[in-house]
Amino acid sequence: MYGDGTYDIHPRRPEPPHQPETGEMETTLRGVGVSHGVAIGEVRHMGTAVLEPPAKQIPADEAPREQGRARQAVEAVAADLIARGNLAGGEAQHVLEAQAMMAQDPELMADVERRITVGSTAERAVYDAFAAYRALLANAGEYLAGRVADLDDVRNRIVARLLGVPMPGVPDSDEPYVLIARDLAPADTALLDPTLVLGFVTEEGGPTSHSAILARALGVPAVVALPGAGELAEGTVVAVDGSTGDVFVDPSAEKRAELTRAAEARKAALAASSGPGATSDGHKVPLLANVGGPADVPAAVEAGAEGVGLFRTEFLFLDDSEKAPSEEKQVEAYRKVLEAFPEGRVVVRVLDAGADKPLAFLTPADEPNPALGVRGLRTLLDHPEVLRTQLTALAKAVEGLPVYLEVMAPMVADRTDAKAFADACRAAGLQAKFGAMVEIPSAALRARSILQEVEFLSLGTNDLAQYTFAADRQVGAVSRLQDPWQPALLDLVAASAEAAKAEGKSCGVCGEAAADPLLACVLTGLGVTSLSMGAASIPYVRATLAKHTLAQCERAAAAARATDSAEEARVAAQAVLSGE
Incomplete structure (x- = not known):
C-alpha cells in the first residue's frame, strides 16, 4: 500500500473507460x-447475498411461525449492526446505528407481517416490503435517496439470515x-x-x-x-x-514507479508538516475538524486539528427520531467535545433537521418539496422549545471550560433569520459567538447585512453548490454542477469573505471543498479565514498550504474566478501554484 494522497481531491464526472491503443497494455x-x-x-x-428469494404461498396456519422468523431475523441483524458499530466507533458507529434503526422500523415490520398474513414467506415478505420502502426513499430527497444502498444492505442481511446463506461481505x-x-x-x-x-x-x-x-x-x-x-x-x-x-x-x-515516487514524496511532505495551518510566508489559516460527536474527537486531535469547525449535533438527535434528547444528555455530549480542545475553538451547528434529515417529532411529512421548505433554522424557529433546550445545554456545557465556543445556525437566508437566532442565543444566556451558515445564495449576496446581527460566517459549500446550481448532490446527471471548483460558487465564497473582512469578522469554510488541498489554497486566496474538514484531510491541506505564499494563493484564486468552468478553474489555479 502506498498510503498517502495527492494534492488534487475533487469529484469529477465519470468518464467512459479509456480504450487502449494498439500495443498498449495499460x-x-x-x-x-x-x-x-x-x-x-x-x-x-x-x-453478495441472494437478493431475491423465491415467491411461494404458505398456508394461513403457518403465518404466525413465519412472522416470528421475520422478527427474529430483524432483531439479529439489528444487534449485529450495533455490535459492529461499537467495534468501529466514531462516524461508523453513528451510521451503523442508523442502519439498525432502519431494520427495526415499526412501519416496515408491520408491512412485513401484513404480507405474511396474506401468504408470503418471511423472506419474500421482507424482500417485497423493503422494495416498497426503497422506492419511497429514492424519491424523498438527496439524503434519504443516498441511504438506498444502506437499506439494500439491511434487506440482504435479513434475507440471507432467513435463507441460511452467507451474509454479504x-x-x-x-x-x-x-x-x-x-x-x-x-x-x-x-x-x-x-x-x-x-x-x-x-x-x-x-x-x-x-x-x-x-x-x-x-x-x-x-x-x-x-x-x-x-x-x-x-x-x-x-x-x-x-x-x-x-x-x-x-x-x-x-x-508503478511514478506512483510510488509521488507517494513517497507526499509522505515526506506530510511528515515534515506540523503545527498550525499557515501559508509559507506565515499567514495563519486555522485548520479545524468536522465531527459528529465525542467519538470523532480522538482522530481530530491526532491529526493536529486546531479545534472544531463543524460539530454536527444532528447525530445526537437522530438516535431517536421520535423525541429530542434530554438537556442532560446534550450537556454530556457537548462537554466531551469542548473539553478536548482547551484554548481551542469549537464551532457548534445547532440542529439541522428537515428535508434530507427528517425527524418525526419536528418535520412535516407532507411537504411537496422538502429541500425548499422548512429545514434547518426554519424548523427550529417553528419549534422554539427545541432550540431553547439545545442552547441552554450548550451554555451549561461550556461553563468553566477554557474553550472558545461559537454557535451557528444552518440555512440562514437573510438578516431576519440571523437576528432571530442571535436573539434566541442571548435569551438562553449563552456566552459564545453567534454565527450564520452560508448555504443559500441570498446569504452570500447579502452577507454584510447578516453580519450586522452575527459575529461570523461559515460556508457550507455542499448545500451552497446545490442551491446555486439547482443540482441535487446525489444526481449523477448534474455532477458537473456539484463541483466546488465552479467559478460561480467561488464568486459567492469571495462575496462572503469580502463582506466579513469589511465588517472585521471571520468567514470559514466547513464544506467538502475545504478538504481539497489545492482548493484550500484558492479559498485562502479568496479571503477565507479558516478551513474545517474531516480529520484525515488535515495533514494534506496543511502540507499544501505550507508550500505557497498568500500572494500565490490570491493569484490562484483570481485565475480560477476568471475562467468559465470547474475544470478550467482547477487547471488555472494549478498553473499558478506550480509556477507554470
Missing part, C-alpha cells in the same frame, strides 16, 4: 476520487487486495481491515455517500461512481488514486 478508468491515497494490488470482488484473502463492489454498505466499510484492503472501487456512490465518508475516516483510498468497475477480472492488478479518481488497469512498471 488502461486508465476514471471515477470520482473520494478518499486520499494510492493503492496498488490485485482485484477481489465483494460477495468482504472476500476472504490472506494477501492484501483492492476491493471492487457495486456499492459498499456501511457495515462492510466500517470494519475493513486496512492491512488487507488496500483501497476500494465501486460502480455506484458519490462523494457524500456513507461509504465515501467512512473511507475518508479510515484513511483507505477509494474511488466511486466508476462505470464498468464490476467487469474488472478477479486477480487483475490495478493502481487506485483516491484523490484524482484514476484507476490504472495493469499499470506498467513505469507507471
Whole structure:
C-alpha cells in the first residue's frame, strides 16, 4: 500500500473507460476520487447475498411461525449492526446505528407481517416490503435517496439470515487486495481491515455517500461512481488514486514507479508538516475538524486539528427520531467535545433537521418539496422549545471550560433569520459567538447585512453548490454542477469573505471543498479565514498550504474566478501554484 494522497481531491464526472491503443497494455478508468491515497494490488470482488428469494404461498396456519422468523431475523441483524458499530466507533458507529434503526422500523415490520398474513414467506415478505420502502426513499430527497444502498444492505442481511446463506461481505484473502463492489454498505466499510484492503472501487456512490465518508475516516483510498468497475477480472492488478479518481488497469512498471515516487514524496511532505495551518510566508489559516460527536474527537486531535469547525449535533438527535434528547444528555455530549480542545475553538451547528434529515417529532411529512421548505433554522424557529433546550445545554456545557465556543445556525437566508437566532442565543444566556451558515445564495449576496446581527460566517459549500446550481448532490446527471471548483460558487465564497473582512469578522469554510488541498489554497486566496474538514484531510491541506505564499494563493484564486468552468478553474489555479 502506498498510503498517502495527492494534492488534487475533487469529484469529477465519470468518464467512459479509456480504450487502449494498439500495443498498449495499460488502461486508465476514471471515477470520482473520494478518499486520499494510492493503492496498488490485485482485484477481489465483494460477495453478495441472494437478493431475491423465491415467491411461494404458505398456508394461513403457518403465518404466525413465519412472522416470528421475520422478527427474529430483524432483531439479529439489528444487534449485529450495533455490535459492529461499537467495534468501529466514531462516524461508523453513528451510521451503523442508523442502519439498525432502519431494520427495526415499526412501519416496515408491520408491512412485513401484513404480507405474511396474506401468504408470503418471511423472506419474500421482507424482500417485497423493503422494495416498497426503497422506492419511497429514492424519491424523498438527496439524503434519504443516498441511504438506498444502506437499506439494500439491511434487506440482504435479513434475507440471507432467513435463507441460511452467507451474509454479504468482504472476500476472504490472506494477501492484501483492492476491493471492487457495486456499492459498499456501511457495515462492510466500517470494519475493513486496512492491512488487507488496500483501497476500494465501486460502480455506484458519490462523494457524500456513507461509504465515501467512512473511507475518508479510515484513511483507505477509494474511488466511486466508476462505470464498468464490476467487469474488472478477479486477480487483475490495478493502481487506485483516491484523490484524482484514476484507476490504472495493469499499470506498467513505469507507471508503478511514478506512483510510488509521488507517494513517497507526499509522505515526506506530510511528515515534515506540523503545527498550525499557515501559508509559507506565515499567514495563519486555522485548520479545524468536522465531527459528529465525542467519538470523532480522538482522530481530530491526532491529526493536529486546531479545534472544531463543524460539530454536527444532528447525530445526537437522530438516535431517536421520535423525541429530542434530554438537556442532560446534550450537556454530556457537548462537554466531551469542548473539553478536548482547551484554548481551542469549537464551532457548534445547532440542529439541522428537515428535508434530507427528517425527524418525526419536528418535520412535516407532507411537504411537496422538502429541500425548499422548512429545514434547518426554519424548523427550529417553528419549534422554539427545541432550540431553547439545545442552547441552554450548550451554555451549561461550556461553563468553566477554557474553550472558545461559537454557535451557528444552518440555512440562514437573510438578516431576519440571523437576528432571530442571535436573539434566541442571548435569551438562553449563552456566552459564545453567534454565527450564520452560508448555504443559500441570498446569504452570500447579502452577507454584510447578516453580519450586522452575527459575529461570523461559515460556508457550507455542499448545500451552497446545490442551491446555486439547482443540482441535487446525489444526481449523477448534474455532477458537473456539484463541483466546488465552479467559478460561480467561488464568486459567492469571495462575496462572503469580502463582506466579513469589511465588517472585521471571520468567514470559514466547513464544506467538502475545504478538504481539497489545492482548493484550500484558492479559498485562502479568496479571503477565507479558516478551513474545517474531516480529520484525515488535515495533514494534506496543511502540507499544501505550507508550500505557497498568500500572494500565490490570491493569484490562484483570481485565475480560477476568471475562467468559465470547474475544470478550467482547477487547471488555472494549478498553473499558478506550480509556477507554470
